[in-house]
Amino acid sequence: MSIPRNWRTRQQRYSLKAEVCNTCGNTIFPPRDVCPHCAEQKQSWTNLSGRGEVYSYTTMYNAPSGFEEYTPYTMALVKLSEGPMLTAQLTDVDGNGVAIGMPVEMVTRKLTQDGDEGQILYGYKFRPLLRQAV
Amino acid sequence: MRDVVIIGIGQTPVGEHWDKSLRHLGHDAVMAAMADAGIETAGALYVGNMLSGQLTGQEHLGALIADFVGLRGIEALKIEAACGSGAAALRVGVMAVASGMHDVVLACGVEKMTDTIGGVTTAALATAADQEYEVSQGISFAGLNALLMRRYMHEFGMKHEAFAGFTVNAHRNGAHNPYAMFQSPVSEAAYLKAGMIADPINLLDSSPVCDGAACVVLAPADRFRDRARARVLASAVATDCLAMHDRRDPLALDAVALSSQRAYAQARVTPADIHLFEVHDAFSIMSALSLEAAGFAPRGAGVRLAMDGEIAIGGRIPISTMGGLKARGHPVGATGVYQVVELVQQLTGQAGANQVGGAALGMAQNIGGSGATVITHILSAI
Ligand SMILES: [Zn+2]
Numbered sequence: 001m002s003i004p005r006n007w008r009t010r011q012q013r014y015s016l017k018a019e020v021c022n023t024c025g026n027t028i029f030p031p032r033d034v035c036p037h038c039a040e041q042k043q044s045w046t047n048l049s050g051r052g053e054v055y056s057y058t059t060m061y062n063a064p065s066g067f068e069e070y071t072p073y074t075m076a077l078v079k080l081s082e083g084p085m086l087t088a089q090l091t092d093v094d095g096n097g098v099a100i101g102m103p104v105e106m107v108t109r110k111l112t113q114d115g116d117e118g119q120i121l122y123g124y125k126f127r128p129l130l131r132q133a134v
Numbered sequence: 135m136r137d138v139v140i141i142g143i144g145q146t147p148v149g150e151h152w153d154k155s156l157r158h159l160g161h162d163a164v165m166a167a168m169a170d171a172g173i174e175t176a177g178a179l180y181v182g183n184m185l186s187g188q189l190t191g192q193e194h195l196g197a198l199i200a201d202f203v204g205l206r207g208i209e210a211l212k213i214e215a216a217c218g219s220g221a222a223a224l225r226v227g228v229m230a231v232a233s234g235m236h237d238v239v240l241a242c243g244v245e246k247m248t249d250t251i252g253g254v255t256t257a258a259l260a261t262a263a264d265q266e267y268e269v270s271q272g273i274s275f276a277g278l279n280a281l282l283m284r285r286y287m288h289e290f291g292m293k294h295e296a297f298a299g300f301t302v303n304a305h306r307n308g309a310h311n312p313y314a315m316f317q318s319p320v321s322e323a324a325y326l327k328a329g330m331i332a333d334p335i336n337l338l339d340s341s342p343v344c345d346g347a348a349c350v351v352l353a354p355a356d357r358f359r360d361r362a363r364a365r366v367l368a369s370a371v372a373t374d375c376l377a378m379h380d381r382r383d384p385l386a387l388d389a390v391a392l393s394s395q396r397a398y399a400q401a402r403v404t405p406a407d408i409h410l411f412e413v414h415d416a417f418s419i420m421s422a423l424s425l426e427a428a429g430f431a432p433r434g435a436g437v438r439l440a441m442d443g444e445i446a447i448g449g450r451i452p453i454s455t456m457g458g459l460k461a462r463g464h465p466v467g468a469t470g471v472y473q474v475v476e477l478v479q480q481l482t483g484q485a486g487a488n489q490v491g492g493a494a495l496g497m498a499q500n501i502g503g504s505g506a507t508v509i510t511h512i513l514s515a516i
Contacts, residue, residue: 001270009266030267036380054286055384059333060272060279060294064260067254067272075273075332077281077379087268087281100288111272123271 003119006094012122014108016050018084019043029084047073050106052080057090057098066112078126092127103129139362140513142171142351143475148315148463150248151345154492156183156190160199160244163347163468167240168203171361177236178209182223182243183467184216196488199242209236213303216262217416218502219243220348220470221509227352227512228369229265237354243468244347246358255343262375262503276340276417278378279503283419286332286385290386290434292332297418301338304415308461310487313360313472315463316342331413348471350478364481367403367495368372368512371398374428378504390427390499393508397497398429399513405429408494408512409493410480411451412473414501415458417487421445424499425453428510438475452490454482470500474511481515 007032011017018029023040029048032039057076060067069071070100074090076098090098091109111121145167146159154162160181162219168176169207181195192198215222220243225243247255256276260269263278273281286292302322306315320338325352328336355362372392378384398404405428415421422436430451431439444450456476475494479485485493494515501508 001265005266011409012267012339036375056281056285058277058284059278059330060274060336061329062256062276063253063272064269064274064276066255066257066406068253070272073272075271075281077285077384085384087271087273087278088378088417092228100285111270121270 001121006121015108016048016124018046018048020046027082027084027112029080029086048080048082051128052078052104054098054102054104055079055085055101056100074098076126089125090127091125105129109134136234137355138228138231138352138361138366139358140350140364140366140478141353142167142173143349143363143474143478144170145313145348145472146346147313148344148346148465148472154345156186156192156244156246157198157202158444159246159345159347160195160242161202163244163349164199164203164240167349172225173238175205175353175435176208176238176240176351177229177321178227179205179240179242180223180226181210182219182221182241182470183212183213183245184214184285185245185258185466188261189255190246194246199244204353215504215507215509216502217466217469218500218507218509219467220472221498221500221511222470222507223443224350224471224511225369225371225473225509228366231354237357240349240350241352242347242349243471245465245467246345247343247465248345250340253364259408262355268377268379273487274332276335277332279417279419280335281378282384282423283334284401285417286422287326289385292437295326296437296441297339297422298325299443300415300418301325301460302514303440303445304458304460307455307488311456311462314457315342315459316457316461317501337419341416341459344463344465346465346468346472348468348475350471351472362516364478364513365516366511367401367431367437367514368397368510370510371401372396372508374506376503376506387423387427389505389508390424390501393499394428394511396511397512403495403512408451408495408497410455410490410496411453412455412496412498413453413458415460416501418465419421420501421453428499447490455485455488455490470498470509471498473498474513477513481513
């Protein structure tokens with residue numbers, strides 16, 4: 001991903017910066033100008049807890065270019081506790097321990113590197129929840 | 135609007151065409167379709183293609199192929215809707231003829247995928263998904279489908295082997311299609327042993343990387359009654375969000391439901407009237423979800439149609455009758471046109487050993503991405 005493109009999405013990838021729709025109250029991630037639930041345009045910023053659960057997962061054996069050296073790795077659809085779902089890698093898991101419904105939390109990790117001398121792309125991954133919320 | 139008919143079809147064998155470039159593949163399909171229709175020229179050419187810019191470094195295929203088939207000067211455009219590009223080109227062609235803007239129109243799909251190595255092709259295919267929030271995380275197209283398949287197995291309590299029927303059916307039919315990439319049957323045992331790509335999706339759950347081109351000639355029914363091979367009863371497009379994780383319900387394929395319902399309304403038919411369904415079986419799970427969303431099975435019961443043999447030729451709703459995306463092959467931007475070429479073969483009794491008895495009404499559905507663009511065509515015999 002190009003440097004400006006990476007920069008533009010930094011708040012989402014480093015801290016899950018999201019929106020709440022002023023009209024229907026739904027949480028929106030990633031942010032967009034028109035609410036996908038009610039098509040209204042006014043939103044406010046919000047921070048997500050970074051917690052959720054695994055909706056589905058897969059172990060990747062054939063990776064797209066840029067990710068070949070990491071195979072096999074685990075990708076998941078994570079349903080965040082605030083509502084939105086996102087696609088992310090699971091980390092600190094061995095493939096067998098993963099299950100649908102497993103509680104997970106967001107961590108920041110290296111995603112990939114643009115060649116030997118290119119930029120390193122960081123972003124969110126999810127790991128099994130270490131401490132249950134009280 | 136005018137009624138639209140198909141007056142000619144052409145296709146190249148699907149496979150690894152080391153000796154043919156993109157333009158030669160397009161040429162072969164267009165020339166075959168024009169010869170089949172008995173025409174010398176056309177008002178317009180619409181070229182469906184997804185990957186030429188990324189894998190061949192060549193865009194601007196409308197003018198390129200028009201010139202290459204001796205039609206320099208005509209209206210010619212490339213149409214893109216990811217893996218749904220072929221049917222999208224056909225859709226534009228149907229609109230051009232139905233509106234009276236053009237009389238004879240060529241709709242061609244062409245794709246060249248084997249000039250590059252695996253990871254590059256995989257990354258190019260993934261551009262159908264959301265680059266910033268899906269692909270940048272390391273997911274591939276097979277991976278997205280694996281997420282769907284795993285969830286489906288979880289929700290409906292199904293094992294991977296339950297999907298074997300989709301692969302066995304596609305390859306059984308591909309064995310009798312001289313244009314198919316794979317022309318030998320595959321056993322259930324082979325399916326269970328195939329190598330994993332993105333667990334639970336294995337090699338035989340997925341369609342192959344390949345080259346190919348197909349073309350149909352469209353014309354107004356009233357002026358080409360004598361040459362009509364099949365009638366286009368419906369041509370419908372529906373969309374959904376690009377990212378799978380943004381869907382209302384990832385297993386529901388809302389755009390399949392919407393596109394199918396629009397097509398049924400245009401053709402004034404119901405799913406029960408359809409004799410065969412060329413489904414977008416890029417992955418086994420897509421067959422199951424499409425059958426459900428298009429109204430051929432209730433939610434969670436699409437796989438049962440495969441288990442019970444209802445998708446075979448002679449079954450209740452034959453699918454992938456010439457091999458589908460898995461066995462005929464999935465040259466992505468060409469696939470939607472191949473599907474319709476095969477419908478014409480079925481509706482004119484030219485499907486050989488794969489002939490669906492009494493086929494008079496057929497449906498083809500081409501899907502872009504993981505379900506973000508869905509294009510449905512319903513054709514009837516003349
Ligand atoms: Zn809203």
